[in-house]
Amino acid sequence: MKAPVRVAVTGAAGQISYSLLFRIAAGDMLGKDQPVILQMLEITPALGALQGVAMELDDCAFPLLAGMITTDDPNVAFKDADYALLVGARPRGPGMERKDLLEANAAIFSVQGKAINDHASRDIKVLVVGNPANTNALIAQRNAPDIDPRQFTAMMRLDHNRAMTQVAQKTGTSINDVTQMTIWGNHSSTQYPDLHTALINGEPAISKVDGTWYEETFIPEVQQRGAAIIKARGASSAASAANAAIFHIRDWALGTPEGDWVSMGVYSDGSYGIEEGLIYSFPCVCKDGDWQIVQGLEINEFSSSRMKATENELKEERNAVKSLLPA
Numbered sequence: 001m002k003a004p005v006r007v008a009v010t011g012a013a014g015q016i017s018y019s020l021l022f023r024i025a026a027g028d029m030l031g032k033d034q035p036v037i038l039q040m041l042e043i044t045p046a047l048g049a050l051q052g053v054a055m056e057l058d059d060c061a062f063p064l065l066a067g068m069i070t071t072d073d074p075n076v077a078f079k080d081a082d083y084a085l086l087v088g089a090r091p092r093g094p095g096m097e098r099k100d101l102l103e104a105n106a107a108i109f110s111v112q113g114k115a116i117n118d119h120a121s122r123d124i125k126v127l128v129v130g131n132p133a134n135t136n137a138l139i140a141q142r143n144a145p146d147i148d149p150r151q152f153t154a155m156m157r158l159d160h161n162r163a164m165t166q167v168a169q170k171t172g173t174s175i176n177d178v179t180q181m182t183i184w185g186n187h188s189s190t191q192y193p194d195l196h197t198a199l200i201n202g203e204p205a206i207s208k209v210d211g212t213w214y215e216e217t218f219i220p221e222v223q224q225r226g227a228a229i230i231k232a233r234g235a236s237s238a239a240s241a242a243n244a245a246i247f248h249i250r251d252w253a254l255g256t257p258e259g260d261w262v263s264m265g266v267y268s269d270g271s272y273g274i275e276e277g278l279i280y281s282f283p284c285v286c287k288d289g290d291w292q293i294v295q296g297l298e299i300n301e302f303s304s305s306r307m308k309a310t311e312n313e314l315k316e317e318r319n320a321v322k323s324l325l326p327a
């Protein structure tokens, strides 16, 4: 058996975590041979509910669950953490855009970035789920100057999975036939789900669908899927969000399948002309616990303008939180 790793999860009494924690403890994220210690953070009033979640985790008798910490202190939650899933933040309600949450949520991520900087493992892998995820990831990253910025990522995997399912259903194929999907940009309604890079059974996906469906149905449906879930369920996505978080960390830690890639919000190095330092979603290949942006994809004029629009939104969001971004 391997030595246990420490996994910090924030918002641990919330609805996403109610699915996420149990799957981490079951080994779905880091493998069936990797024991985990869960370090669960909540706000003080939610500690009672968090205790109930910890009791349920106990009652599962998970062989891989090597320990648990419940706390309202970020310095305790992130102590020596090897992984951090930053879920704790307010979700949006009907009629809101995710960036409307910036005011309520941004400060959480500066505090947590500092705590990660001061207490976490130097090799920590951070995934920000709380919305607006990309800009919250930027805030956490900028408040953790002693940690490599490449270790802060934002969750785009739910959008990636949504896009794969939409195109598989449209073309009467299986999810297993779809590869090389790409979501560019922000986890928001400006994101650009790009079918030009995707393949269905090894052939260009764009050649299997008509252009009107692509532009007028596929793109807006993927962009608006979060809002559609809120409308249908009366609450934002939870189990599918937890699943996307599991897939994101699993692939980052254990690698992406040969010949395929995933979409991750990562620190831009200027690839594809996207401003350096933004947390922007790119197609990424993961290997040996590291990610690389897929290079050399052909970008047509349509794609280029969509990629720019979502980049511009990220710049605006960054501007709105500049007081939380140390120089």
Ligand SMILES: NC(=O)c1ccc[n+]([C@@H]2O[C@H](COP(=O)([O-])OP(=O)(O)OC[C@H]3O[C@@H](n4cnc5c(N)ncnc54)[C@H](O)[C@@H]3O)[C@@H](O)[C@H]2O)c1
Binding pocket: 010, 011, 012, 013, 014, 015, 016, 017, 041, 042, 043, 046, 087, 088, 089, 090, 091, 092, 108, 128, 129, 130, 131, 132, 133, 155, 156, 158, 159, 187, 236, 237, 238, 241
């Ligand atoms: N990136 C994505 O694809 C994606 C998908 C789904 C949801 N989300 C976002 O994830 C976030 C959580 O969603 P949810 O449905 O679990 O919400 P929720 O309200 O059910 O749970 C959030 C939890 O976070 C806790 N919390 C608040 N401030 C905290 C802090 N400073 N430290 C620790 N915990 C804190 C709350 O007490 C609550 O228990 C929301 O912002 C939502 O919009 C993102």
Ligand SMILES: O=C(O)C[C@H](O)C(=O)O
Binding pocket: 091, 092, 098, 131, 158, 225, 226, 227, 229, 236, 237, 241
């Ligand atoms: O849409 C939301 O606000 C929740 C989440 O980001 C989602 O995409 O389902």
